[in-house]
Each structure stands twice: as C-alpha cells, then as structure tokens.
Amino acid sequence: MRYQAVLFDFDGTLFDTEHDEMTALSALVTQATGVEPPKDKLLKTFGMTGPDGIRFLGCNEEQAAWVKPRWHEASLNALKTTPVFEGLTEVIEILHRNGVRLGIVTSRGVSGVDMGLTSRGLTAYFDTIVSQKDTVLHKPHPDPLIECLKRMDITPQDAIYIGDSPGDMQASEAAGMASGLALWGTHQPDLPCTYRLAHPRDILTICEVEE
Missing domain, CATH: 1.10.150 (DNA polymerase; domain 1)
Known part of the structure; x- marks a missing residue:
C-alpha cells in the first residue's frame, strides 16, 4: 500500500x-x-x-x-539545538522527492514547531502544520488529524500518522487513518497501531518509496 x-x-x-x-x-x-x-x-x-x-x-x-x-x-x-531523530531528515527528503506529501499534527504551539523546522532547514518539506491553536479538541480526539487532511485535500485512507504516544495512535484510529508507532521515541512499544516502526526508513517501505 x-x-x-x-x-x-x-x-x-x-x-x-x-x-x-x-x-x-x-x-x-x-x-x-x-x-x-x-x-x-x-x-x-x-x-x-x-x-x-x-x-x-x-x-x-x-x-x-x-x-x-x-x-x-x-x-x-x-529547539534551536534540539536534534531531529537520527535518519529522519534523509527519510523526509526522500519522501518529498518522491511526491509523498508531508504534514505535522502536534499539541504544542506553532512557534516551537517553526523554530525547530527552521533551525534544521526542514520547513519547505511540509505542506501544513496543525498545532494547538487550530482545533478546539486535541489528540486523542481525531479533529487535529481531520483538519490536516482537509487542508491537504487527502482522504484518511490515503494517509498515515506517525507518532509515539497513546493519544497519537488513538487519534489515528478515530480519524480512520493508518498509524505508525515510532519505536525510536515511544516509551510504550506495545501500543495498538497499524505499523511498528523500528527505524525511520521503515516509513519508506510502507509507502513503497524507492530510495
């Protein structure tokens, strides 16, 4: 898929x-x-x-x-110096190069996200950011994910949400999306999810993207 x-x-x-x-x-x-x-x-x-x-x-x-x-x-x-998890920058570049669209859905404020992306030169890769201010309800409610999909004009069946927390996985399910559990960041590796991702490159495999 x-x-x-x-x-x-x-x-x-x-x-x-x-x-x-x-x-x-x-x-x-x-x-x-x-x-x-x-x-x-x-x-x-x-x-x-x-x-x-x-x-x-x-x-x-x-x-x-x-x-x-x-x-x-x-x-x-x-966030001026906080690292991106190892391997993710390259994966983001490959996904973007292959026409896979990218978004961020977070419960934090947008200023922190902007600071992090700008400090690592990643801003241009992402279509949109849905942050704390953009919805009344937050994860584990599906509203932030639904808002992101709406902005990108993408159906839930055509998207996957990568996260590390129970709220991320629950929001994905409620939005009708596939979920990928980032094992590099989670403290709960047994959370119910569609995919368990041991390494960022696993994202390329499930998206059927050539490196």
Missing part, C-alpha cells in the same frame, strides 16, 4: 525533545508548587497541550500562569 501523505507528530517523533522539555517543566513546576513531579507523571504530559500538562502536574491557575510563559521560553531556546 502506498500512502499519498505522511503526517508526523512533533515531540518524540520528529524531534528528540523529551530531555529538555521534561527537565525544564519539572524545574518550573517544582518552583511553583514546592513539589517535584514524579518522572512517570511527567512522561504522561508528552502529547498533551502545554496548559493541560501543567494542570495535570498539580498547578493551580495562578501557578500555571507563572509556569506557562517560562516553559514556553525555555522550550523555544532548546
């Missing part, structure tokens, strides 16, 4: 943001609340919107208002 479009999650799928994001968030939440969040709870915020993640870690509204802008600033600064 050849897919006409490949949609990517951003954090933990395209960019290896986990360490920088979680370190900054943990320090800020600890400052705001006086309680250091446990690592397993921190990891569950990956895939949430920023405000949802901050509240999930126990911040009240006043604390969240203090944490949010500081975390946003730390995240943007980190």
Whole structure:
C-alpha cells in the first residue's frame, strides 16, 4: 500500500525533545508548587497541550500562569539545538522527492514547531502544520488529524500518522487513518497501531518509496 501523505507528530517523533522539555517543566513546576513531579507523571504530559500538562502536574491557575510563559521560553531556546531523530531528515527528503506529501499534527504551539523546522532547514518539506491553536479538541480526539487532511485535500485512507504516544495512535484510529508507532521515541512499544516502526526508513517501505 502506498500512502499519498505522511503526517508526523512533533515531540518524540520528529524531534528528540523529551530531555529538555521534561527537565525544564519539572524545574518550573517544582518552583511553583514546592513539589517535584514524579518522572512517570511527567512522561504522561508528552502529547498533551502545554496548559493541560501543567494542570495535570498539580498547578493551580495562578501557578500555571507563572509556569506557562517560562516553559514556553525555555522550550523555544532548546529547539534551536534540539536534534531531529537520527535518519529522519534523509527519510523526509526522500519522501518529498518522491511526491509523498508531508504534514505535522502536534499539541504544542506553532512557534516551537517553526523554530525547530527552521533551525534544521526542514520547513519547505511540509505542506501544513496543525498545532494547538487550530482545533478546539486535541489528540486523542481525531479533529487535529481531520483538519490536516482537509487542508491537504487527502482522504484518511490515503494517509498515515506517525507518532509515539497513546493519544497519537488513538487519534489515528478515530480519524480512520493508518498509524505508525515510532519505536525510536515511544516509551510504550506495545501500543495498538497499524505499523511498528523500528527505524525511520521503515516509513519508506510502507509507502513503497524507492530510495
């Protein structure tokens, strides 16, 4: 089966943001609340919107208002140097060269995505970015994926969504799309999905793209 479009999650799928994001968030939440969040709870915020993640870690509204802008600033600064997962840049170039259209669907703000793509020279490869501001409901709801497909004029059957979290896989299923679990970024390799991707080059195989 050849897919006409490949949609990517951003954090933990395209960019290896986990360490920088979680370190900054943990320090800020600890400052705001006086309680250091446990690592397993921190990891569950990956895939949430920023405000949802901050509240999930126990911040009240006043604390969240203090944490949010500081975390946003730390995240943007980190994305100037955050690496793309090994092998993905080449795969993106090959997909684009072979006419496979590319999009990004993420729960983070668009400024961080723009910073990451620009810093790595990847902006021109992607047709569109659906970010936190673009839909009322977020993953695991299908709305962000449906919005991306609508913008690209692609049917769900002709696209695959690559992600690393339960919300990514659930959103794909709800949108009627195939899902690819990025084993290079996930902490839950047994999540239900259409494909388990051990290496970014596996994307080329399922899209039937020649290198």
